[in-house]
Structure formats: C-alpha cells, structure tokens
Amino acid sequence: MSALPQAPEKDPRVQSAISHWAPRFVANGVPLSDFEQVTAGCERWEDWCSAWSARAAQHEELGVQALAQGYKLSAGAHFTRAAVCYHFGKFLFVNDLAQMKAAHTKAVECRNRALPLIDPPGERVAVAYEGKFLYGNLRKPAGVARPPVVVMCMGLDSAKEEMDDYENRFLSRGLATFAFDGPGQGEGEYDFALCPEYEKPVKAVIDCLERRVDIDSSAIGIWGVSLGGYFAPRATCFEKRIKACVALSGAYQRSSNFDGRPIINVEAFRVRSKSANLEEAGKVALRMSLAGIAKNISCPIYLVAGTKDRLTPHTAAEKLAAEVSGPCVLSVIEGGNHVVNNLWYRYRDQTADWMATQLGAARC
C-alpha cells in the first residue's frame, strides 16, 4: 500500500499540493488516513477546500460531543484537529475567497474553542496595530511563574491554528508561546497586506507583551517558519528587545520573479500582498530582503534549512549565517524538504532546547 496514493489524471494543482505538503500536514496534526482519503477523493483543485472542510466537520462534531459530556481534554484535541483540517482547507485557496474565508472562520472558531480545554490552556490576545488589530494565541507552561516567551511568526500559507505541535515543544521546556497572525497572514490577511518590513508588526506584538505581568518580557525570543523564516530574522535586525531567533527555511532575498514556484503559491502571494498582478507582487517580494541589514543581527540565531527544499534553497540560510554578527547555529539538513517537515525530528526538539537555553529556562 502506498501511503501517498497518486492518480495520474489529477489536477496538477492538487498533485502539487500533495507532493509538496504531505509531510507537513501529517507532522502538524492531520491523521495519515485523513490525508490519504481526502486527497485521493479530490480530483480538482476547486474541490480542495470543501473536501477538507467536510473532514474537519467530522472532527468538530467529535469535539462537540465530547464537550457535551464534560470530557474537556478529549474535546480540546478534537477541536484542535478540526482547526488544522479547516486551516489546510483554506491555506492556499485564494481562488475562491468567500469559500476560503468560511473555512478560515471555522478554523479560528475551532481553535478558539480548544484553547481553554487544552493542556496548557491558551488565551486569545488582540494586538493593536495600525488602527486595527492583529490576533494571537498566548499559552503559558504549567507551573512556571513569569516564563520567557517565544513570538511565533507564520509564513505565506500557515496561520496560528496550525501551530499546536510547535507550541507544545516550547511549552514542555518552560517557555510561553505567542503564535500570531501578522499582516497578510491568517486573520491578518483581510485588513492588511503582507509586510516585508516585518519589524513593524513585531514591534506592536512586543509592545503588547511588555504590558503583561504574567510573562517575562525581558526574555523574548522569536521564531519563524517558511516566509516567517525571513520575517523573524528581518524583525531581529531592528528589534533589539529580541534575545534569540529561530528561522526555518526562510529566504535571504526574495526575487521579483516567481518562476519555478507552484502556481497556487504564487497566486497566494499575489492575493495576500494585495497586488493586482504579478508585476506588482514581484515588487513586494523584492522588498523582502536581508541584504545590508543581516549584520545588525547580534543576538544568537539558529537557522534550519533542507538540502531538498524546492521553494527556498538552503544557500539562503548559509548566506545569512555568514553575515550575522552574533552567535549562529546553522543546521543544513541533508534530504530535508521545505521546512524539513519530512525529517522534523532533526530540528523541532533541538530548536526548542536551544531557545530554552538562550532564554534562560532550566535545561530539561
């Protein structure tokens, strides 16, 4: 039995999504059999969002039933799984914004329902930003007074609802987590365009966290995945309240040219940068750059890249590593795909341990 059924007659956009993202879906909480069945039954890209939403609804229903019986822990796990499935229904579905937003609303709703039920629980936090708000989920480790906190930056198609596994690895090591949707990301994609100058939203987030008495705002780390693997170092170039940075598969300098990228990713970039066409989108991409500023990074940084990454070559991490001023761990993982989701055991715990050390948590 192949774990990844592949029908030759499939819509190439579906095929592309399957071949790029299977390990990510499973590593981030989609049951393998769900992945196989939903993608096998999906011939056209146009069916993607509804197929995943239907599967998500099954998990949501299990959550509703468990909660009605008072089984909070089970309900929290079901709602989290439902949120991940709804999220993957919408993640690149920019071809039908109404449908995308409906699935997105369900993803946010399910994760919000899970937050008070999961261990440790989470809290939805609004961050004032440019006259409106960005939203994030704050979770604090059990039994730690005023823990350090890791600000978690999403990418082009990830959102805070996908982050449970990453969060748990920081939490179990004594660090609080704040996964937030920045401009152009998750809940921030309707009011705001993608923001290459990511130090701006990160400043707003840290200003907000500094006002809290339940976390140690003198020990703030930042973490970013995929495009967030650019955003996090970018913010670190300017935001000196950041004490350490982890970047996963981020670019050093985006190109104005989208050649070689999957068409659905290119479209997502165009829509989320609120560009009318690819030429405009290319101009936004060009502003995503660490050239000339990487040397401003003086805090410790940990860079992860895969040698088989088809979206961001690992040479981007090598270039950044060569230019930063502070201590740097460069982990180029042989055979790793984008975000090394196929070999996640080579970096997820390791980066969590490293971050805990940088932020002064006890080694465990």
Place this chain on the structure above:
Amino acid sequence: MSKDARVASANAHWAPRFISNGVLLADFEDVTSGMQRWEDWCSAWSARAAVHEKLGRDTLAAGYKLTASEHLTRAAVYYHFAKFLFVHDIPQMREAHMKAVECRQLALPHQRPPAVRVEIPYEGKCLAGFLRLPVFSSQTAAKPPLLIMVPGLDSAKEELEAYELPFLARGMATLMVDGPGQGEAEYDFPIRGDYEVPVKAMVDWAMGRKDIDTTRIGLWGVSLGGYYAPRAAAFEKRLKACIGLAGPYDFSANWDKLPELTREAFRVRSHCKTQEEAKRHASTLTLKDGIAKQIECPLLIVTGKQDRLIPWQDAQRMVDEASGPTELLLVEDGNHIANNRPYRWRSRSADWMAEQLGLPRQ
C-alpha cells in the same frame, strides 16, 4: 519489480498502526519502498532505528534529557517494528528486540511522566513492565487508580506509549507488561490462553504498592490482548473495568484466514513445532462455553468494522455474552484496532476508563 508477498502484507495491514504509534511518515515510505524481500525487514528497520538512537544518545550526552527521551522512545518503536513478526530468524529478531528494550530503558527516567522498569514475579521468573504515575498524583494526597495494559501477538511494551498517554493524562497510573509469549517474556514463556494466570500475578504485585489505589484497578488489552483482557476479567474479580481492542472471541475460529506471518508468529511464540500444533493451541484462546458470561465488571470493546484479521462480530459476541454493563464502540470505517481512525476511540476509551475508576471528568 514484484514485492515479496510478506512485505506487501505487512505494509498493507500495518501502515496506519506504524504511523499512529510513532513512526514518521517519511521513514515508513523510505524504509518500506526500498524493500523487496521479507528477509530484509528487520535489518532495514534496525538501520533506521539506529539513526534515531544516535540522535538520542548524542542529545542525552549534551544534557537535553526530554529531547533524548523522545528520540530514544522513537528508536525503541522502530527496533520493535523491526522484530515484531520476524520469527523466522530468532537471533536477528532478538538482537533488534534487545536494542528496543535498551533504548526505551534509557528513555524511561526522562519521559513525562517518568517511568520505572518493574519486574513481576511469575512462575519462578519475572515478567517485565513499565510503571508510570500520572503527573498530578504527586500534587494531591489521593493515590491514583491503576490501569494494567497488555500487548497482543506482535506488540510489546516498547510500542505502546501512544496508547498509554491518554490514560496518564486523565489521572491513571499505568502498568504496561510483557506477558507470556509477549516481548521480553516470549523466550521463557509460551503464549497461554488462560491469561488470567499472569494477570493474577500482575494484580498480586500491584497490591503491594503503596503509591497506587489498589481498590481501583482496570485492565486494557490490544489485538490478541483484546482477548486476553476480557478473558482475565472473567476470572480476576479484583478488576473494576476492562477494555478490549479488536480481540478474537475464539482464536481457532479465525485461524484459517490469518496472514501467514501472523500464524507463524503465533506458532513460534506458543513454542509449538508445527502449524497443526499451533492451531490446536489457538483453540485454548477462547471465551466460549460460558467464559464470557463470567465477565461482570464494566466492559468496553472497541473494533473496526473493516477489520481483516479479527471480524467485528467477535466483539459483538463478547458484549452480548458478558454479564455486566457493556459498551461496543464499533468504528464503521475502522481497520484492525481502527488505527486508521485513532481519533474515534483513543481519547474516548481513556475517558471511559477514567470514569469507571472514579476519576473526575477532565
């Protein structure tokens, strides 16, 4: 390029189980896609296990104990699957098995919650097990209830952490034991149908513990253990509740339809010389002739309606005949143990057992 039928059979039956019990998807694909002959199974999985073992040992040396425990637990699962049905080459099987035991042993003190290895006196020797206490039992005066967990024909205590964690999270202590014919005990002790005998030894041992509430003991079993647990519950009246996952009602009735690898593993682990002898031995694994009726404690049976090894009707028969309160959780689109639908029963069965053992709803 045609695969060995035994490799194809193992893949077809077990992919969802491997993944849901801790094997990475990319590892499963890499290891099985490159394999043509069943003879390569154990060495291929052992080689992949060694990758995780090295990560674990290196991380442990660096002082990152939690991460090390995760790598080493994973390594143990991989070594376990290397050996799980590899009974045609016992020296190779045993070597992988000992690596599984060693890796998990290294992980035990660093897991959350930590585990300790215990040895339960049994017929002049010992049965090996892991005892884990739930995290918050140290924070309250009340002693936790205990769930005894037993594997099946080809599972062993090193594989089963994914099953164990939901019970620990709900406040039960867990005791995972390799019984006769299982895991570490398979060399000294053959499979026995009257599994109430080893379960009596486990409960007797538990009675001597000061850190658990011995008036609240439940029993859980998976696959062939889905027979062992109800069978023991029919005789061992100190058990307060029982969960059986996809076990046979009468194993000899299923015999002729079982995969070759499974029958052969049963023969070897029953210490039988021939398949005929093994089939006769299988007939001693039974709830027939009024045995099921003797089950009086609450009983939850879980099975998948698409199970190709043990038909779901066996589960139905158990709940129909048991005398106490019963519940049948039949997963319509579930395979053996419904491991393709873990979210339909894993947390729910843990909630059920917590309730039976008097724990508050979490």
